[in-house]
Amino acid sequence: MIHLEGISKSYKIAKRQTGLRQAAKALFYREYTTIAALKDISFSINQGEIVGYIGPNGAGKSTTIKIMSGILVPDTGKCTIMGCTPWKERTSYVKNIGVVFGQRSQLWWDVPVMDSFELLKDIYKVPQQEYQTTIKLLIETLELQEIVNSPVRQLSLGQRMRCEIAASLIHSPQILFLDEPTIGLDAVSKIAVRKFIKTINKEKGVTVILTTHDMNDIEALAERVILIGKGNVLYDGHLEELRKRFGTRKTITADYSQNTSPIKMPAGAEILSYTQERLSISIDTNHTKTSDAITQLSQQVELTDVTIETQPIEDIIVKLYKEYQI
Secondary structure: OEEEEEEEEEEEEEEOOOOHHHHHHHOOOOEEEEEEEEEEEEEEEOOOOEEEEEOOOOOOHHHHHHHHOOOOOOOEEEEEEOOEOOOOOHHHHHHHEEEEEOOOOOOOOOOEHHHHHHHHHHHOOOOHHHHHHHHHHHHHHOOOOOOOOOEHHHOOHHHHHHHHHHHHOOOOOOEEEEEOOOOOOOHHHHHHHHHHHHHHHHHHOOEEEEEOOOHHHHHHHOOEEEEEEOOEEEEEEEHHHHHHHHOOEEEEEEEEOOOOOOOOOOOOOEEEEEOOOEEEEEEEOOOOOHHHHHHHHHOOOOEEEEEEEEOOHHHHHHHHHHHOOO
């Protein structure tokens, strides 16, 4: 459904030093620096996938999304999405995509949300019956009943983002581009948005490309991640493979009856905290099985409770960044 091959994009940025003299000089002569936002980007995405497109600030994520949505034209390379070149066939192409930019709005600021939905229906020429069916589903699923008649300017950020997602789906697109869709949202709103994305992907087969710095979004939604850094694709694979590669450490917290005797730790265990009634250790599952570690502890103390935590996804991504030195 989506195929990028050799996509590159550069920007020219004017630069000057501070000071009045330099400001006056810049009126007649400007120096420019060329920034390579994307360098030979290539990947393919199949229909119905949810792909996390991740990377640090300035890596080129938003530039890629803007090229795929037809907003920007690359310097070199090919981009084919549903048989279209986005920036060449934009009028027919945009009917099949939805785009949500976390810091940009497609809703009219001073009119009720429902009026914005109606305007978007007319822009995309959505048949009335189809619109009624779609908007009913969106309002119910995203819990917009109490806010659709309020002006956008009166909504909280979380409410507005839910409305933005609904607006991007009024014309029933086959592909949804989400650029920081949960930025600034509270926990309840994030859960509602994640649940909705899963629903439309499963029930309608909508392909979702998600860029975010919230790794919990990636973990909750995406099975596949594409890591970009300094304009290059550095990793493209399943999230589970990342866990196997970098997330081999687990934290075991054991509660037990009061114990004053020294406890022999499992091989290679790192002590995180220790009291007479609780022990927390970190183990590398490549060298020590979780079950073996628990068994060894149970032979020394009377266990009352045991919890096992996997390594947070943020830590795994940080290790990936460090490996590629980005």
